[in-house]
Amino acid sequence: MITFYPGPSKVYPQVAQYLQDAFAEGILSVNHRSPECMKITRGAIEGLHQKLNIPEDYFIYFISSATEAWEIIAQSLTVKESAHIYNGAFGEKWADYAEKLVSKVERITFDIEKLPDLEPINACEDVVCVTQNETSNGTQIKDLKPFRDTFSEAIIAVDATSSLGGIELDWQYGDVWFASVQKCLGLPAGMAVMVCSPQAIQRAEQINDRKYYNSLLFIHDNFQKFQTHYTPNVLNIYLLNKIMADVANISIISERIKRQAGSWYDFFDKDVPQTLVCGTKPLIQNSTVRSDTVIAIAGNESQIKEIKAISKEEGITVGNGYGEWNNTTFRIANFPAIEANEIAILQRLFQNFPCSTSKSC
Numbered sequence: 001m002i003t004f005y006p007g008p009s010k011v012y013p014q015v016a017q018y019l020q021d022a023f024a025e026g027i028l029s030v031n032h033r034s035p036e037c038m039k040i041t042r043g044a045i046e047g048l049h050q051k052l053n054i055p056e057d058y059f060i061y062f063i064s065s066a067t068e069a070w071e072i073i074a075q076s077l078t079v080k081e082s083a084h085i086y087n088g089a090f091g092e093k094w095a096d097y098a099e100k101l102v103s104k105v106e107r108i109t110f111d112i113e114k115l116p117d118l119e120p121i122n123a124c125e126d127v128v129c130v131t132q133n134e135t136s137n138g139t140q141i142k143d144l145k146p147f148r149d150t151f152s153e154a155i156i157a158v159d160a161t162s163s164l165g166g167i168e169l170d171w172q173y174g175d176v177w178f179a180s181v182q183k184c185l186g187l188p189a190g191m192a193v194m195v196c197s198p199q200a201i202q203r204a205e206q207i208n209d210r211k212y213y214n215s216l217l218f219i220h221d222n223f224q225k226f227q228t229h230y231t232p233n234v235l236n237i238y239l240l241n242k243i244m245a246d247v248a249n250i251s252i253i254s255e256r257i258k259r260q261a262g263s264w265y266d267f268f269d270k271d272v273p274q275t276l277v278c279g280t281k282p283l284i285q286n287s288t289v290r291s292d293t294v295i296a297i298a299g300n301e302s303q304i305k306e307i308k309a310i311s312k313e314e315g316i317t318v319g320n321g322y323g324e325w326n327n328t329t330f331r332i333a334n335f336p337a338i339e340a341n342e343i344a345i346l347q348r349l350f351q352n353f354p355c356s357t358s359k360s361c
């Protein structure tokens with residue numbers, strides 16, 4: 001079974017062995033305030049700093065999901081108002097969640113073929129929320145420096161759920177970064193990583209929210225001791241620790257991911273007549289906003305259906321389209337746990353399988 005689903009996605013193959021090891025080592029029953037657990041937590045945090053080049057003075061926490069990070073930002077880091085700059089379903093969902101918790105949400109939407117137009121906005125001293133990689137439509141914002149330059153007083157919060165662990169990120173341009181582990185980090189679902197700048201913690205201290213189990217300061221206090229604010233997903237922390245020890249530095253992973261993304265876009269930019277994918281095109285034409293980690297391919301409805309069905313018969317799962325592109329796109333995860341030979345198998349299928357339904361062939 002090969003999967004290109006963009007989350008939950010393929011886990012690193014060595015996870016199989018590490019699950020056995022965790023059982024044998026008694027990790028699954030370990031007390032979460034014990035020295036063993038603190039050692040694993042510390043190892044995972046140090047591994048993330050080292051392999052993802054996260055600045056020394058940024059703090060790392062483990063929470064349950066990216067969705068939880070949306071709430072923590074609204075509860076603990078927003079004074080009055082957050083601005084949400086987005087072009088797709090995940091950015092929109094984030095704004096929807098924030099709206100339930102903060103007094104004012106400002107929505108700035110932009111075209112999927114363009115970068116957002118950044119102009120000073122009301123929330124420019126409060127919180128600016130941006131989705132670095134929009135998983136729903138395969139776009140990304142490669143350079144976040146313009147956000148830092150335009151909103152120099154704001155806390156900049158970045159949803160990097162489908163890019164963190166896959167490409168190199170410019171940490172200094174964001175104050176809060178987060179990703180759940182079931183995407184580019186190649187682990188089973190059920191945990192997320194949240195990274196905060198010293199400025200984010202200062203902001204949390206000014207607001208001083210301590211009302212919730214997951215108030216950021218409460219999380220922060222626990223993590224100072226390498227402990228957590230609730231009984232955490234110890235197994236996933238254990239797996240993350242192991243995987244971070246195994247993987248290459250993100251600068252090396254990032255190069256491979258970008259090279260592979262380039263080859264996927266080349267593949268679909270050229271038409272391959274008479275095949276399963278003839279007439280399909282990347283959903284996004286502007287190469288400067290194309291995602292490196294989630295490749296969205298557009299076609300007509302019957303053809304997309306056929307591509308998904310035939311891939312499935314061949315034992316390969318490709319990702320469904322999402323939201324408004326549900327029926328007219330499919331998505332291919334380009335995450336680090338996916339191997340070059342798996343990509344070759346899928347490309348061969350696309351190239352060699354004759355199409356039947358598509359009228360454009």
Ligand SMILES: *Cc1c(COP(=O)(O)O)cnc(C)c1O
Nearest residue numbers: 065066067090135159161162180
């Ligand atoms: C998957 C995803 C989420 C949601 O992650 P959960 O772990 O389900 O909370 C949020 N944002 C983006 C960009 C995603 O791709």
